[in-house]
Every structure is written in C-alpha cells, then in structure tokens.
Amino acid sequence: MNLIAIDLETIRLGHPLPFALRNEHGVLLAQKGYVISQREEITYWTSRGMTLCVDVDANEQTHRAYVGKLHEMVRSDKALTDIVNVHIASDDLTPAQARERNDVPDWAAFQMKANALLRDPESENFLTRLDKLYNELHDLVRYHPDATLFALIHLASTEMRVYSATHSMLVYVVCSLAASEVLNWSPKLDASLGKAALTMNISMTALQDQLAQQSKSLTVSQIEAVEQHAMRSFNMLLAMGVQDEDWLLAVRHHHDRGPGGLASKTEAMRIARLIQRADMFTARLSPRLGRACLPPPMAMQACYFDEDKKVDEAGAALIKAVGIYTPGTLVRLATNEIAAVIRRGLNTTMPQVAVLINREGMPTGEWMIRDTSLPRYKIVGHVANKDVKVQIKLEQMLTLI
Structure with missing residues (x-):
C-alpha cells in the first residue's frame, strides 16, 4: 500500500x-x-x-x-x-x-447482449466480444459500483429466463469489489478474474437458464452436465486459443472445495476460490422457479464459513465488500416500511435504503432515503421480491443511486 x-x-x-x-x-x-x-x-x-x-x-x-x-x-x-x-x-x-459519466446504461439491453454472447461460445469473434463485455462491465464497477450491484441483483431476482448471464456478471462484480477494496489484489488480476467469472459456465449456459425455470428434479443427463461443466468450459476456452493460465485454471477449478488461507494458494487458485464463494453467495440470493431466494444473512453464512466450519478468507472479503444487505435487495425497517437497499454502508448490515412502501402499506409517491445505521430505521428483516407488489422502475432507481 x-x-x-x-x-x-x-x-x-x-x-x-x-x-x-x-x-x-x-x-x-x-x-x-x-x-x-x-x-x-x-x-x-x-x-x-x-x-x-x-x-x-x-x-x-x-x-x-x-x-x-x-x-x-x-x-x-x-x-x-x-x-x-x-x-x-x-x-x-x-x-x-x-x-x-453520469449515464445510466440500458441494463435490459446489456443483459440480453451478455446472454447472446455466452449462449454462442462457438462464434468466430467470441473472444473479441467477450473483451468488450468485460471492459464495459469493468467500467461500470469502477464508476458506479452500487448502481451496478443494484441492477444485477434486481435483474437476477426478477428475470429467470437469462439467469446464467446475469449470474456470471454478478459473480464478477462482487469478486472485483472484494479483490480491490478488501483483499488489495493487483489491478492486473482483474481481467483474469472477470473473464473467468464470465466464462465459467459457457459449456452449460442454456442448461443453466433451463434449470432456473425448472421445478422438477434434475435428470441424470442434467446432473452429469452440471458436474462436468467446469472441465468442459476449460476445454472450450483452450480450443479457442486462450493462453491466460490464471483465467483457464480459475474456470477449471471454480467448483473445487479448497478451505484455507489465500496466501498459500497460487494466483489462479485464489481467483478460483473467490469465484467459488461468490458463486454460492449470489446463487442463494437469486430465486428459481423451484425455490425462493434465501434471506441475505443465510446466503452470507453459506460463503462466510468454509468446508471446515471456519471463517473463509475469500467469503469474508466478499461480505465486507458488498454487505450482507447488498444493493438491490429488499428489506423491512423497524418503522414497518419496506425499502430497497441502494448504497452500501460503513457497516455490512447498515446500508442506505429508499422506501418503496410506507408503514401503512401504501406505495410512496416519492422515494424517501433512510440511513439504517440510525436505530429508528434499522433493518429487521429481508423481504422477497415476489412479496412486494410495487414495480421497481430500474432506470429511475439507478438515476437516484
């Protein structure tokens, strides 16, 4: 430093x-x-x-x-x-x-562009388009971190048809914030981290979207595809000519169970571990047709403790970077108001929020900003998107953020 x-x-x-x-x-x-x-x-x-x-x-x-x-x-x-x-x-x-730069991107179009790319890894210009996607997302994280978190958490909670692409982008964003703000990794690692997160599931993008909308149990062939997707994605990237070893190995090992401190790991395995923890955390924040999303504290516990029930360094860094109540999640306040988390706070449990529904249960005409570090506005619980009947207009909310 x-x-x-x-x-x-x-x-x-x-x-x-x-x-x-x-x-x-x-x-x-x-x-x-x-x-x-x-x-x-x-x-x-x-x-x-x-x-x-x-x-x-x-x-x-x-x-x-x-x-x-x-x-x-x-x-x-x-x-x-x-x-x-x-x-x-x-x-x-x-x-x-x-x-x-105060522009708000068209997130719906951005989401569809990412989906089209990751569903077509055999395209001739895949790596060129991937570079562009990574650079655009990297700029959004750098210039508008809270707005980017809000947009991706909101989209992951409300649009399951393109779950895979949204999830991959969200994994990169939370990993990038943890790497830069908490772990103090070299900025040079961000490209390998970002491209590994975006391509970790390219061998099963369509299947992952299908599973997000599937209520019945997985078939034998689906289970096999899920279990083998890390190696398949790795082989696809090799065949494309990718030579970045950290990127390749992070994709290959992003589902490995490897407890222990990050200092003893290679750079590739540090990236893989951070992605693995972020994959678990963000997946639990997103609903599927067959299950509801977990409350943020429960999703946090899944990545905060490692396989040996000890505090995981990578998981702890993620929580410190984005907070337990990440921008884009919905919460209930001590005032009985329902609000959307819009900005991270000094404490992982005390973000800034915008009230959507007042204490009488009526939608607010204008968003009222609350600081949840104040006792009268403290967060008392998580609220699922499906339980809130107010439609969040993403572009307007991002302008506020």
Whole structure:
C-alpha cells in the first residue's frame, strides 16, 4: 500500500467516494462508492485521532493521478517539504471520465447482449466480444459500483429466463469489489478474474437458464452436465486459443472445495476460490422457479464459513465488500416500511435504503432515503421480491443511486 492523506475539505458530501477511504494503518473505513452525507461522519473518525488516507497504488488510474499531482507540484516549483507532505484532493483521484459519466446504461439491453454472447461460445469473434463485455462491465464497477450491484441483483431476482448471464456478471462484480477494496489484489488480476467469472459456465449456459425455470428434479443427463461443466468450459476456452493460465485454471477449478488461507494458494487458485464463494453467495440470493431466494444473512453464512466450519478468507472479503444487505435487495425497517437497499454502508448490515412502501402499506409517491445505521430505521428483516407488489422502475432507481 502507498497511503496518502486526503484533504478532508475536498470530500464532496452526498456524492459517491471515487476511492476507498482508509486510516493511516490501511484499515478500510469506507468502500469506494460510499456516500458521506454529513460532515459529522468525517469528524467521527478524525476526533479519534485517525488520519484519513487513500491507497494511491490501489489501481492504475489512481496511481497515475497521484504521480501527475507530484509532477505538477514539481513544475510549479513547490517547496520540497510541500511535495513530501502532499495531501491529495478528492477530485485529484477522480478520473475526468468518471466525473463526466453520469449515464445510466440500458441494463435490459446489456443483459440480453451478455446472454447472446455466452449462449454462442462457438462464434468466430467470441473472444473479441467477450473483451468488450468485460471492459464495459469493468467500467461500470469502477464508476458506479452500487448502481451496478443494484441492477444485477434486481435483474437476477426478477428475470429467470437469462439467469446464467446475469449470474456470471454478478459473480464478477462482487469478486472485483472484494479483490480491490478488501483483499488489495493487483489491478492486473482483474481481467483474469472477470473473464473467468464470465466464462465459467459457457459449456452449460442454456442448461443453466433451463434449470432456473425448472421445478422438477434434475435428470441424470442434467446432473452429469452440471458436474462436468467446469472441465468442459476449460476445454472450450483452450480450443479457442486462450493462453491466460490464471483465467483457464480459475474456470477449471471454480467448483473445487479448497478451505484455507489465500496466501498459500497460487494466483489462479485464489481467483478460483473467490469465484467459488461468490458463486454460492449470489446463487442463494437469486430465486428459481423451484425455490425462493434465501434471506441475505443465510446466503452470507453459506460463503462466510468454509468446508471446515471456519471463517473463509475469500467469503469474508466478499461480505465486507458488498454487505450482507447488498444493493438491490429488499428489506423491512423497524418503522414497518419496506425499502430497497441502494448504497452500501460503513457497516455490512447498515446500508442506505429508499422506501418503496410506507408503514401503512401504501406505495410512496416519492422515494424517501433512510440511513439504517440510525436505530429508528434499522433493518429487521429481508423481504422477497415476489412479496412486494410495487414495480421497481430500474432506470429511475439507478438515476437516484
């Protein structure tokens, strides 16, 4: 890590943080994308003697922005002591492209494009189209992490016909956030991680969509296809000419059971383990025709504890990155209001939410934002999408986020 103090006066209230905020020891205080709504949140940390910092080595763009700041100070003949003790302003670390990008993608079209690609791995330009899909999704995670989580959780909960593609994209998003914000992996690993997550099921995309809508038990041939899909997907990628060993091995081993710390594993097996935990977590958040989705705390437990009933490092990183109540999930508040989680909070159980149904059971005319860290608005339970009769207009909700 290369921790540099942030100029607190430049943090814009009510806007997503363009970086993860840490203390001087590197401990994560707020994820990238978290919205600080009141100055008191900052003084809470500083009053305890903390120096708020950003890790300028966390990603390539942030590092370039920091180096550019130093070069600018040198060219301006700043004193050496000023350069050594430089404080970074929030906008210094916000790429201009990110500041200008406020567009909300057409998620329905994006979902269908991913589905068309992953259902046709034999197409001549598959890898080129996959690169484009990965790059687009990578930008969405980087610039709009909470909105991207919301969109994919919502789509996974409401549209089962293209379950496989949506699930693969969601697995990548939660893995990427855990890798960058909690595990501090090199940004260079993200492409291997992303493409492995997107292609882990290419040998059974159509079957996975079918199973999501199937209420009866799996047939013998379906069970065989599911059990062999990791090796088949691996062989398909080899035949296409993929040479990235981390990508290939992560796909091959993404269903392996391998408890234990990540430090003892190769990079490929670390990626495989993170994908395996995310696969379990997100699958349990998504309903199938034959079963309802699990409440978020139960879905969390499935990946938080490993095969030996110990805390799993990869699973714990996922939960810390996205929260138990991930953006896109529906919850009931202590006020008896029903709300949609829209942004991650400082605590994994205390996100920001938008009220959909008031305490009288009536749809709200306007969304009211609640901070669930306040006792009167605390979350008391999970609500399944099927039990909420209010239709969430995704584009409008993403604009709010």
